[in-house]
Amino acid sequence: MKNLWNTYKTTIYRNCTVLSISQNSVYYWKNQLFAATVTFLIPMSIIVLVPGIYMAYKFSVTGMILSDFITLATILAVAFVPGISVFLRKLLFNGALYTTSVVMLHYLGSNGPGLLYMFAITIFVLVSLDQQYGYLTLMLNTLICIYFGLALYYGFASSILLNEYQLDSWIAVSSNLVFLSGIAVFLIPKLFNGLQSAFEEQEQLKDKLEDSVENLNTKNEELEQFAYTISHDLKEPLRMVRSFMELLKKKYEGKLDRKAHEYIHYAVDGAQRMGNNIDDLLEYSRIGRKYTTVELTDLNSLVGGILKNLKPDIEESKAEISIGNLPTLHVVPVTMKIFFQNLLANALKYQPDGQQPVISIEAEEKDHCWQFSITDNGIGIDPTYHDQVFAIFKRLHTRDEFSGSGMGLAICKKIVEQHLGDIWVESNKDKGSIFSFTITKQYLQNKRVSARH
Numbered sequence: 001m002k003n004l005w006n007t008y009k010t011t012i013y014r015n016c017t018v019l020s021i022s023q024n025s026v027y028y029w030k031n032q033l034f035a036a037t038v039t040f041l042i043p044m045s046i047i048v049l050v051p052g053i054y055m056a057y058k059f060s061v062t063g064m065i066l067s068d069f070i071t072l073a074t075i076l077a078v079a080f081v082p083g084i085s086v087f088l089r090k091l092l093f094n095g096a097l098y099t100t101s102v103v104m105l106h107y108l109g110s111n112g113p114g115l116l117y118m119f120a121i122t123i124f125v126l127v128s129l130d131q132q133y134g135y136l137t138l139m140l141n142t143l144i145c146i147y148f149g150l151a152l153y154y155g156f157a158s159s160i161l162l163n164e165y166q167l168d169s170w171i172a173v174s175s176n177l178v179f180l181s182g183i184a185v186f187l188i189p190k191l192f193n194g195l196q197s198a199f200e201e202q203e204q205l206k207d208k209l210e211d212s213v214e215n216l217n218t219k220n221e222e223l224e225q226f227a228y229t230i231s232h233d234l235k236e237p238l239r240m241v242r243s244f245m246e247l248l249k250k251k252y253e254g255k256l257d258r259k260a261h262e263y264i265h266y267a268v269d270g271a272q273r274m275g276n277n278i279d280d281l282l283e284y285s286r287i288g289r290k291y292t293t294v295e296l297t298d299l300n301s302l303v304g305g306i307l308k309n310l311k312p313d314i315e316e317s318k319a320e321i322s323i324g325n326l327p328t329l330h331v332v333p334v335t336m337k338i339f340f341q342n343l344l345a346n347a348l349k350y351q352p353d354g355q356q357p358v359i360s361i362e363a364e365e366k367d368h369c370w371q372f373s374i375t376d377n378g379i380g381i382d383p384t385y386h387d388q389v390f391a392i393f394k395r396l397h398t399r400d401e402f403s404g405s406g407m408g409l410a411i412c413k414k415i416v417e418q419h420l421g422d423i424w425v426e427s428n429k430d431k432g433s434i435f436s437f438t439i440t441k442q443y444l445q446n447k448r449v450s451a452r453h
């Protein structure tokens with residue numbers, strides 16, 4: 001049964017629509033509406049036809065029975081006969097129904113729905129065809145009303161309508177039809193024109209967006225090239241500083257005093273750190289640009305892998321780490337790894353001397369996002385610096401106290417933003433820290449869009 005209905009529907013849609021028209025056009029939707037009307041009208045008209053024919057037979061109006069059958073046959077032809085243009089099908093369809101309404105008017109007068117049908121078909125002409133056919137229908141409506149008016153006045157035709165109406169009441173009723181059809185003919189096309197402009201605007205915006213995305217991709221590639229070249233070129237002189245310092249040290253071994261060795265050490269160390277900073281900056285610039293492949297990722301095993309990397313630090317400090325039940329989500333695994341690695345390494349690192357680190361990772365599903373938190377019992381952060389710690393190269397300690405470059409949390413912030421989320425810290429000095437972050441469900445749903453970032 002379902003298959004039969006599908007074949008029936010597909011045949012009508014194939015005949016009554018133009019496949020090549022884009023969806024961004026009023027004509028496309030006009031055709032869709034026409035095909036849908038034909039699809040549903042055929043079974044409906046068969047249902048209506050049975051009592052209609054019975055009543056027509058009972059009151060001996062054979063002309064109506066004939067007209068009903070001709071109309072049904074025309075609609076069937078419109079739906080199923082191949083090789084007719086969609087435009088001609090629309091003309092035939094509207095013409096057949098229009099004729100039925102005039103026949104009804106003729107035979108049934110105000111007992112039947114003739115005038116109502118005429119108005120309904122005027123609207124359908126406007127919905128399925130262009131405005132000029134609306135004008136034509138308005139003209140026909142007017143002529144038919146005038147014809148019946150003249151017939152009433154001069155008595156030159158006989159019909160139930162003419163028996164029922166007085167001339168003045170006919171003028172009152174029929175002028176309403178003409179008036180309403182006129183309003184429809186003027187106003188409905190305005191709606192379609194508005195829709196068409198909206199479609200065109202949307203099409204233009206789509207083109208612009210595609211151009212911008214293409215532009216962005218080119219710029220990204222250029223930037224990647226630029227970043228790579230810069231880092232390569234900047235590291236070259238650094239390598240020279242380092243190797244000449246090493247040479248200096250080797251060549252003048254024993255001739256240089258302790259102070260000179262100390263200075264050489266600082267110079268080498270500075271060059272080394274600058275090299276690291278350049279690497280970190282390159283990594284930072286790549287997040288959201290180069291690493292964009294989204295995958296369904298089990299965060300439990302992702303964090304498990306990171307704990308393996310951090311094993312030496314964990315064992316040395318005898319850290320106690322508990323992991324809650326983490327979800328499996330669509331994320332960029334490469335950046336998510338960097339993210340958890342940075343936060344966990346910090347939680348292990350920023351501890352008072354000799355203290356056993358106690359760290360926990362939890363995840364909670366909220367209305368619009370997944371919220372994660374990493375809690376530690378470390379040295380904490382004064383609230384004054386809560387925002388600043390996420391800035392590039394921002395450090396709260398000297399390198400003698402804790403090693404680091406100040407890029408870890410800046411990178412984390414960028415990764416969270418890539419996942420359309422947020423990151424913040426709740427902490428007080430000497431009271432441990434809770435780093436919380438979110439991944440919005442909007443990101444998880446539109447992962448393909450975000451993956452283009």
Ligand code: ADP
Pocket residue numbers: 342346347350376378379380381389390394395396397403404405406407408409410433
């Ligand atoms: P880095 O660790 O390389 O210095 P980060 O960007 O990771 O750089 O951190 C910035 C600063 O934030 C750190 O210098 C440190 O002072 C502070 N910080 C980060 N994580 C913690 C933590 N878990 N507990 C206390 N302080 C932290």
